[in-house]
Amino acid sequence: MKEKIRIASGQGFWGDLIDAPYDQVTKGEIDYLVMDYLAEVTMSILQKQKNKNPEFGYARDIPALMERILPVCKEKRIKVITNGGGVNPVGCAEAIIKVAKSLNIKGLKIAVVDGDNIKDRIDELISVGEELKNMETGESIVYVKDKLLSANVYLGAAPIVEALSKGADIVITGRTTDTGLTLAPMIYEFGWSMNDYNLMSAGTVAGHILECGGQASGVNFLGDWKSIELTNIGFPIAEAFPNGEVIITKHENLGGKVSYETVAEQLVYEIGDPKKYITPDCIADFTSIKLEDLGNNKVKVFGVTGAKETDTFKVSCSYADGYSASASLTYSWPEALTKATAADKILRGRLENLGLEFEEINTEFLGYNSCHGPLAKTLHEDDINELVLKVSVRSHDFKSVDRFGKEIAPLILTGPPSVTGFAGGRPKPSEVVAYWPALIKKEFIKPEVQILEV
Amino acid sequence: MKVKLLDIAHGRSGDKGDAANVGIIAYDDKGYEIIKKHLTEEKVKNHFEGICLGKVERFELPNIRALNFLLHSTLGGGGTVSLKHDAQGKTLAAALLRMEIEV
Structure with missing residues (x-):
């Protein structure tokens, strides 16, 4: 030894x-x-x-x-x-x-x-009574099994x-x-x-x-x-x-x-x-x-x-759960925060006029308070040199998220002044991946070890 | 006397699903006595008002002069569901160190 x-x-x-x-x-x-x-x-x-x-x-x-x-x-x-x-x-x-x-x-x-990898064994596991209940909600995996992206012990x-x-x-x-x-x-x-x-x-x-x-x-x-x-x-x-x-x-x-x-x-x-x-x-x-x-x-x-x-293994399953997109614009002094806030309001108004459906719209001011929220120091507007307005949306409706991506660039020519920093094209919807933490009895899992030689 | 938490402790934070974990470590035994006495679940919950939407759980690790907090319902759904810029709560340890304690 x-x-x-x-x-x-x-x-x-x-x-x-x-x-x-x-x-x-x-x-x-x-x-x-x-x-x-x-x-x-x-x-x-x-x-x-x-x-x-x-x-x-x-x-x-x-x-x-x-x-x-x-x-x-x-x-x-x-x-x-x-x-x-x-x-x-x-x-x-x-x-x-x-x-x-x-x-x-x-x-x-x-x-x-x-x-x-138990992704292809979900039906078999359910049939023997392993429901892979969500550890947080207690729901059976039956509800999301058709949307599963991965399932691993x-x-x-x-x-x-x-x-x-x-x-x-x-x-x-x-x-x-x-x-x-x-x-x-x-x-x-x-x-x-x-x-x-x-x-x-x-x-x-x-x-x-x-x-x-x-x-x-x-x-x-x-x-x-x-x-x-x-x-x-x-x-x-x-x-x-x-x-x-x-x-x-x-x-x-x-x-x-x-x-x-x-x-x-x-x-x-x-x-x-x-x-x-x-x-x-x-x-x-x-x-x-x-x-x-x-x-x-x-x-x-x-x-x-x-x-x-x-006597259980933890299982981590992921499943597709809608779409999200996120976009940023930079506003400079003077009144950077007021400008960014106004741009956000204009954008939200346009999204509403279009009748788009979102589960969540989140607005943050990077360089100002996006990390510490209400705990961040309140700065006098004159002390803010610039900040980044970041707006993110999430929805199960792909079209709404896609259309959101087309409403950002227009703010450059149809919104408040001293705006820059929009590059890289329209933000595209990306798939939201949600997690399903569960437990499985160890007896159902048989790890295999094989040796390859060269 | 007011003590800045930043002066007597350091720490690290991260994600556990939709909960954030914030570990705070005192630099010495005296500092640990202060955080153990004053950093209660209630005080931390109040500190994170508007950020932590669920309950706060506190655990003690006297062996390394540390407290571990679980801030439930804090990360906007967690993982890739979250729309937050700091979706993994990486900056929340620093946010807790903003606190000033009356001792």
Whole structure:
């Protein structure tokens, strides 16, 4: 058994810094590179891409990234784990095989974790009494099943552990929890029992710290952010030990900062009840976590406890729920706010005259109070140099949203003065994707692990 | 004496469906005693009047001198349903740090 392993975070979402994973494998020593590509909205985007082309449906940054890092990973024996397989992990693995062949790399095992996608099983599940009731409203999924864009179960660490024990160098999964990506190599390398819930929770907490990339190493830091070098940001690394202790750090020669405060901020990010951080692997107790700043960009995370996992998986379904569009115009001093307010009134009047139907029209003044609303400081109009009027609409009637898009440009020649900033053509309606969070009994889900070799 | 929350704490916020999560962390033990005593659910709900349309839930993490708040019905429906510019509530931690506390 290894005395410790170094697990590096490479991506916090699809769209994150492209060079971060390359830096992680080249600028210092690591054993594992873990990359989280999936947000809820990503699954529906990937499903749409796959509907258009069956070869797509995964994070298509991956093949280009693999071309850069595969030779290094092979040489340094770094294993890669990612959920960027999206709704087509097999397609993703095949694309990587193509890359490996073109680089003449041989002896590579790529594992595919599948079985999370239940979009085509909804009728079957309903027939056996799994109604996938909405966790917030209690409604049965029957109401939206014809509009479903995607339906995926959040799998945990177990299938990745299986993949690693089968000798995988790269593990490509569909919807796996962000935390499972980091926990799995600890279970595998240290031979942890998955019934040891304190250890499962320790690895899960490490996963939570890594899952948003740079957010644990100085990014989005509300403390003394100005003192942190972010141009060459070093993403966080979890140095894990067999007893469950973890040291969060980063490569020395990169920017960013790992301190008590930067790690603490990430710990409270997007959590609910801290005593019940529920994953497929355990229920971690975030009030048990102890942090010790060791200095030199090292923070020890220890003392984590937790409890047995629940008997359900979380399911995230997305469905088409109408259309939305949004448009912006910039107004300058003098009386910028009065002008923007008047333009909004004129626009709303015209939309009403046209008899268009909207579920919601939302007006915001960017550069003035769009972020903090009533909490923003009231500025004297003379102190406002300029602001952006942003109007957004949502409707189930496509034609109304489409027509809204045609009423913005006219404001330039038929509205208040000193207006600019309208470019890029008429805003087009985009599909609104709504979410349907549900639970499913674990017995209905059978994750599958297959190994492809090159 | 008035204390600016910005001077004694930092934090981070994000989305959980239509709810926003706002985590506030005190820089030291004294600061934690202040936020623990004064940042009540009611006070935070009042602070976010017109922004948070649902209830406010508060959770304590004394181990890292932090409080976590869930602001329900805050993000205009959440996800891509929301028409808000800050649909994920990313700036709401900063918004809470605007608060001044009488101690």
